[in-house]
Amino acid sequence: MSGSALTVRQRLAAYAGLAKIQISAQTIYRSNYLVSLLGLLFKVYLLKEVWVAAYPHSRATMGHGQQISLSAQIAYSTLASVQYFVFNPWTLSGIPERVRNGQVAVDLARPVRYTAQMTFGQAGVMIAGLPFVIVALPFAILVGGAEAPASAGAGLGYAVSLVPAFLITLLTGSIVGITAFWTLETDGTSIIYRMVAQFFAGALVPLWFMPGWLETLASWLPFQATTYTPIAIYMGKSGSVVSTIGLQCVWVVVLWLILRLLAVRALRRVALQGG
């Protein structure tokens, strides 16, 4: 029994188990999900009304040199709202709460990596919302609108690009969460993060309607890769699908490295200064 650490396969089984247990833990919040789905449908409806009112009579306008039809814009905002809803549950990360109440001591006494425990757990929380969205999607399309993907390849590209989009959201949320090791309190940071992330993700306004400088800024931030990028691929407005997804993957690696770096520093801080 004493001796060798867990093998990679055993670790993966452990992490999968942690994600799974969070999925089942979320089922007790069923009614919360149902209520917040109403909120989602309301948001989809309001955004549609705004775009209809904002668009000229020709029902088409230009955004960054491309023609954006009203129906495409409504399809965008519908899809973006739904996607943002799944990727951003109530808690960004389990870390702050567990640091505050001292549960982190329990996590650190486990034979598996701390950050992996937390991110896989959070992945479970995010995945738990999926079934609700599948139920809500037809209603969202009814209230808002939808368009078919630009091509079969665009549809496939969209599905693939959702994976790095999911991981980027997970990692940025965890990065905000891990600052709790220094600040204890992350409520304020989280509110700012949500605001910034939602805006620069293009979850409210697509990047093609942002002024040049703002779009440049957005394109240098990881957030656009979580919402705007997959939908732009879907609508055939992204340029090369492969390189766009490649760029998303670069973000995943960069953010993962940042999280690892912060985790090492956070745990060293605990080890040297105590909880």
Place this chain on the structure above:
Amino acid sequence: MTGLMAYVGARLEVVDPLGIIHVSELVKDFRRPKRIKGALGGLRTLVTRESVIKRAVDGIDFTVDEGEFLGYLGPNGAGKSTTIKMMTGILQPTSGKIEVAGIVPWRERQRNALNIGVVFGQKSQLWWDLPLRESLQIIGKLYAIDPARHRANVDWFVELLDLDPFFDTPVRQLSLGQRVRGDLAAAMLPEPRILFLDEPTIGLDVVAKERIRGFLSALNREAGTTVVLTTHDLDDVERLCRRIILIDGGKVTYDGDVESLKSRFVQQRRLVVKLAAGVEWRGVGIPGVAESIGDEAVELAFDPAEIQVSELITAVLADHQLTDVAIVEPELENVVHRIYASAGMA
């Protein structure tokens, strides 16, 4: 093999004759930003780079043998939890050596975790929203426990800790006693060689305490699990621990068995006599005996090294008619209270 036999069989693979925990010259300093008092003190505290160093553990040495049941005691702030956290690998020592089952905990925290179980009385490792059953399931995965062994161990713990009545209840709905039993099962499921307990019986009623003591005693006796217990409940210690380490101000002030602790710190015994109706206390007239006269009984404090009990009783009986006589042995509670008080800690 089932239940206990299987668990014991699995546990007793390796016994290190040289001891399982080695701690030598262990020191832990905490650095805190210096607090500045006075005008704008809070602001100046925030921007200052000055810090104060507080030594929480100040040169501790001890070795624990495999299979020992050790009480690790001391007043609040004595450095108990800091030592435990260093043994679990959460904290890195400032200096000194520490080795747990051949591993330096802070260097290989995850590998160390496979050898130890930890139960914090005030924190739970269980999943709050889910039934106990599911928590134990996931712990099997976290520690990569062989499924057959996992099943056998779960069955054994369900029986031994009587988990059945609440095995499928969400942990949030459990009573404190039930939750601690669940936590003990969770900690022991991976068959750790060492169990660290930080105030496991805090807040529990007498029945619940007794049940947990019974379990710990069986675990230590039958499965040979080494147990390190910190507690403020000295009944726990008297019932369970064969050895005590007392620390205070980050230093070991006592290391030995419970009996020697009592005789070392409390030389006095007390003889309590109850007088028959109408009899008045006339004294015993032996030098070195302190008398305190109460309404119901008279208490005579004496040093057994100087005055024989029989001599004292004879002297009392010579002048008085009694209905009852009793010799009161010192209780650990009083002993420890006295030690803390003499160090100015109580």
